[in-house]
Amino acid sequence: MSYLLRVRLPDRPGSLGALAMALGSVGADILSLDVVEREGDYAIDDLVVDVEPGALPDTLITAAERLPQVRVDSIRPYAGILDTHRELELIDQVATASDDRLQILVDGAPRVLRVGWATVVATRPQGAYRMVGSSGAPETHAADLPWMPLEKTVALDGDGSWVPPVWREMNTALAAAPLGESGRVLMLGRPGGPEFRPSEIARLGYLTGIIATVLG
Numbered sequence: 001m002s003y004l005l006r007v008r009l010p011d012r013p014g015s016l017g018a019l020a021m022a023l024g025s026v027g028a029d030i031l032s033l034d035v036v037e038r039e040g041d042y043a044i045d046d047l048v049v050d051v052e053p054g055a056l057p058d059t060l061i062t063a064a065e066r067l068p069q070v071r072v073d074s075i076r077p078y079a080g081i082l083d084t085h086r087e088l089e090l091i092d093q094v095a096t097a098s099d100d101r102l103q104i105l106v107d108g109a110p111r112v113l114r115v116g117w118a119t120v121v122a123t124r125p126q127g128a129y130r131m132v133g134s135s136g137a138p139e140t141h142a143a144d145l146p147w148m149p150l151e152k153t154v155a156l157d158g159d160g161s162w163v164p165p166v167w168r169e170m171n172t173a174l175a176a177a178p179l180g181e182s183g184r185v186l187m188l189g190r191p192g193g194p195e196f197r198p199s200e201i202a203r204l205g206y207l208t209g210i211i212a213t214v215l216g
Contacts (some may be wrong), residue, residue: 180212
């Protein structure tokens with residue numbers, strides 16, 4: 001089974017090697033690594049690790065946090081692809097599709113951006129509504145989206161009054177990006193966190209900017 005760990009560790013030579021050895025000591029293999037962000041003397045990394053069936057994820061946290069100044073921000077099961085061209089593949093899939101382009105976008109966005117679910121929302125005279133959603137999107141919809149229309153990519157307040165209670169109970173981190181000037185917005189949810197980092201917001205903005213051009 002594979003897990004996605006978001007880890008904060010010292011940004012200095014040897015830190016990642018020490019972490020790899022610590023995880024290896026409990027039978028975990030690192031399959032991929034993405035540097036999410038650097039802040040001061042620390043780095044925020046996403047690691048996909050593989051463990052034996054039945055292994056407890058808590059053992060990964062314990063092994064990592066035995067190292068000085070290392071903290072696991074989050075851990076969750078992971079079933080995404082492991083290559084470094086996720087964005088390009090999604091853009092190509094949307095560009096070459098003859099129909100259902102928005103559905104292709106929301107189906108691909110969770111694995112590309114490492115979130116739990118994605119939806120495209122829009123507004124009409126009666127209010128905001130969901131156009132399409134990924135397979136993991138919550139059945140409970142947000143009835144009011146006071147931040148629309150949206151002009152730029154943002155991390156949303158997961159405790160806002162507009163957020164459905166079930167989303168808040170799941171501690172869902174939220175982000176949204178406009179799809180050009182169409183009035184449509186790609187909204188992402190990450191149940192259980194972690195919160196979206198500024199670099200992730202920038203990455204989301206770049207991706208949706210290209211996708212908006214593709215969609216026309």
